[in-house]
Amino acid sequence: QMETRWRILAVGGFLFRLKTRTGSIIGSHFSLCVPAGCDTGFGNAAAKHLDSLGLDVFATVLDLTGDGARALRRSCSSRLTLLQVDITQPQQVQQALLDTKAKLGLRGLWGLVNNAGVCVNLGDAELSLMSNFRGCMEVNFFGTVSVTKSFLPLLRQAKGRIVNISSPAAPSSNNAYWEQQHQQLLQSLPPALMEEYGEDYITETKDLFQSFAEHANPDLSPVVDAIVHALLSPQPQARYYAGPGIGLMYFIHSYCPLSISNRFLQKLFPKAHI
Structure with missing residues (x-):
């Protein structure tokens, strides 16, 4: 019950911060x-x-x-x-x-x-x-x-x-950067690790970061x-x-149970089959 009360207070504080963002300038x-x-x-x-x-x-x-x-x-x-x-x-x-x-x-x-x-x-x-x-x-x-x-x-x-x-x-924030990082990683990775993770997983991770860059707000x-x-x-x-969404991400990771924040990250990133 006490934990629930603190979470309600945290939500209230979060919303208050959003409302008080604007103001006069010195x-x-x-x-x-x-x-x-x-x-x-x-x-x-x-x-x-x-x-x-x-x-x-x-x-x-x-x-x-x-x-x-x-x-x-x-x-x-x-x-x-x-x-x-x-x-x-x-x-x-x-x-x-x-x-x-x-x-x-x-x-x-x-x-x-x-x-x-x-x-x-x-x-x-x-x-x-x-x-x-x-x-x-x-x-x-x-x-x-x-x-x-x-x-x-x-x-x-x-x-x-x-x-x-x-x-x-x-x-x-550009595809060329992630392509370069991807190639450097493939060239430097020991064969044993490459076999454990698989090139498909590494490529999928690279594609995810590229999609983040492509959808970034200009x-x-x-x-x-x-x-x-x-x-x-x-x-x-x-x-x-x-x-948009940054405050929500901070709130999830700071105030929600660890199981919820972990589930959020698991949905966001690919899973290695190792």
């Missing part, structure tokens, strides 16, 4: 943001939108001569500053910090958006290379920690905010709007579910 004339990972996708779109709001934006990219950097130069104002940063390289993170300090002068930093992330695993852990896990952690975890630790003094000075972007999908505005609200709202939310 003045942005003093705000300074560093979206990390602006070559493509959410970071690129967020940098453009934040610049259009009149913010001084420091946008980090992997390649200052790349398509993403050129697009930002074309579409943004002179307030936007581009910084070349590989967040897995501490010396580049420190250089970005020094460049940001030099431009800010005595001002602090209002917002840090940790957007950079990769998805490099295809399927089961047993079928994946350890280098894939290490590469993922270097960018998604250690890179984020490195950037955040470095910029915390500037954020503390302005009593600013940190926005972390997380997704089970990451930026692997409209980035829900995520960009969530970033802006988190940075500028007088009452930011602790967590944002940007996109």
Whole structure:
């Protein structure tokens, strides 16, 4: 009975969060943001939108001569500053910090958006290379920690905010990427594991991830709007579910019995016949 009561309260809290997502926006004339990972996708779109709001934006990219950097130069104002940063390289993170300090002068930093992330695993852990896990952690975890630790003094000075972007999908949103991952996996897999799982299962898993990419919403505005609200709202939310069904998925995994969440995942992913 007590467990049921807590679940009812959880549902009420979940619905309350959905209703209180909107609100007024604080003045942005003093705000300074560093979206990390602006070559493509959410970071690129967020940098453009934040610049259009009149913010001084420091946008980090992997390649200052790349398509993403050129697009930002074309579409943004002179307030936007581009910084070349590989967040897995501490010396580049420190250089970005020094460049940001030099431009800010005595001002602090209002917002840090940790957007950079990769998805490099295809399927089961047993079928994946350890280098894939290490590469993922270097960018998604250690890179984020490195950037955040470095910029915390500037954020503390302005009593600013940190926005972390997380997704089970990451930026692997094209068929060519999954075909490449699929071929690399088939070539690196030991014969014994190939026999255990079977090529059909590996191909079915690849096809599933490709279907996720094909059905992904091309409209980035829900995520960009969530970033802006988190940075500028007088009452930011602790967590944002940007996109249809995301909040429901979180609710199922957080508040429903494990048997239900497991059944949900079993319906979603193919089953290996081993």
